Amino acid sequence: MDSEVAREQALDAAEKLFYGRGVQAVGMDAVRTASGLSLKRLYQLFPAKEELVVAYLERRDLRWRGRLAEHVERHDDPQERIPAVFDWLEQWFGEADFRGCAWINSYGELGATSERVVTQVRAHKRAFRDCLAGLVADAGLPAILAGQLFLLAEGAMVTAGITGSAEPAAEAREAARALSRAN
Amino acid sequence: MDSEVAREQALDAAEKLFYGRGVQAVGMDAVRTASGLSLKRLYQLFPAKEELVVAYLERRDLRWRGRLAEHVERHDDPQERIPAVFDWLEQWFGEADFRGCAWINSYGELGATSERVVTQVRAHKRAFRDCLAGLVADAGLPAILAGQLFLLAEGAMVTAGITGSAEPAAEAREAARALSRAN
DNA sequence: TTGACGTGAGAACGTGCGTTCTCTACGTTA
DNA sequence: TAACGTAGAGAACGCACGTTCTCACGTCAA
Structure with a gap:
């Protein structure tokens, strides 16, 4: 899948979750599930949660x-x-x-x-x-x-x-x- | 030790730490150390972190x-x-x-x-x-x-x-x- | 065909933390 | 003195979470 698209998916999920529940209350697992990406892909795009x-x-x-x-x-x-x-x-x-x-x-x-x-x-x-x-x-x-x-x-x-x-x-x-x- | 005094000590420590570093960044262990109280005493006064x-x-x-x-x-x-x-x-x-x-x-x-x-x-x-x-x-x-x-x-x-x-x-x-x- | 490589799915690891438990020491009372 | 309750110190437990690892599978080049 295109990297650009995956990035947007990750950010869409992150924004919805982080804004709605707070950053600390949302685990990377929740971002993975919501984005439909694998953890591996997620960490390729954003090497740490802080980057995301x-x-x-x-x-x-x-x-x-x-x-x-x-x-x-x-x-x-x-x-x-x-x-x-x-x-x-x-x-x-x-x-x-x-x-x-x-x-x-x-x-x-x-x-x-x-x-x-x-x-x-x-x-x-x-x-x-x-x-x-x-x-x-x-x-x-x-x-x-x-x-x-x-x-x-x-x-x-x-x-x-x-x-x-x-x-x-x-x-x-x-x-x-x-x-x-x-x- | 007087319960009232212990309570104030706990709150003094909690206020300094929670305000200075944020609530989630401060563990109960840090509150214990800063207050000089034992964990047991702390949990007697405040049965959960949220109470504190x-x-x-x-x-x-x-x-x-x-x-x-x-x-x-x-x-x-x-x-x-x-x-x-x-x-x-x-x-x-x-x-x-x-x-x-x-x-x-x-x-x-x-x-x-x-x-x-x-x-x-x-x-x-x-x-x-x-x-x-x-x-x-x-x-x-x-x-x-x-x-x-x-x-x-x-x-x-x-x-x-x-x-x-x-x-x-x-x-x-x-x-x-x-x-x-x-x- | 084969071997190297990237990917997805998710298990595994290490750490931190909220909370509880254990053990020891000490003060109190009959 | 002996039994008992209480408190301190911190180990232990369970869980959540950030991050990494494993493994199976598909893809593509030689």
Whole structure:
């Protein structure tokens, strides 16, 4: 079987399991079963579990930011793009399998033990922050707003994950509107 | 030895280890060594590791909120008490052993496997939110502000933990000021 | 045909850890 | 003094899991 296809199968299985149950709660055996690959093949593609975890976070990062960008770019007016971020978050929070932010959860789980995971988490959060900074600049708003919107979004993700409700997105959007007007 | 004293010793050791290295990365053996108690005694006090984890979160919750309240109450002016929350966060983020919010981290680690931990995390976050709501009411500000300040604080905790910087507290305080004026 | 090689399936290995058990020592009480 | 209960120290147990090994089988080159 094509290596590329096998890799995607492994990552599909890993993402579903790691995100849904937590990294440490999922054994390589479960990934094997879910992916339909043999353990041998799995270890050829990812020589250790940590590699698989990092690859999972990496691929999810690309997808996550891709989807966000896609949603935001539907709005031509730069002023509307900022609330659109929170609309997208709200939609995400409402998905049936939503279980909080994969990177925040991974940091809680592995932050103290895996330097590579920490690097991955920091890279993702920095990229998201940079994305917000771009939107703020395009809307002609002061740069200081970017960090504030970022904190609102992070708070909303955490809170939505813990409480299992999508409401924090609306609260954050309201706060973002107020901050945009205030600045 | 007095049971009460032994319990405190166990919890002191557990808190230091669980918060510093993560719950799953710390074995009961490490807790035994750090506490100076025998395994037998430890299991008499906490029949399973999960009990110890829940007790750790419970005691930390009381202390954490106690310290916050103590700091906030130093200010007599209700208007100043809200920024004081973020001052306190900044001070906390700057502590040498700061490693993010214990409850958010625990949720990331155990949220999918331990219902009791989830309950504990939700209770803590709800209590913190209620505390903010009280401060907002005392300051004569609209109730809607409480949730927004809560999201800012949560975002700041997460971000400070991941980046290892205390700066998010200042950003959040600035945003909180702007929101208070805007509402 | 034959032998080398890659692959799949899963058994096996080693380790770590939560929990329990054993053994010894000591204090208490009749 | 002798019997008994309790606690400490840590060995032992059972299990889960990351990783490696075995073995049978199909494939392809010479």
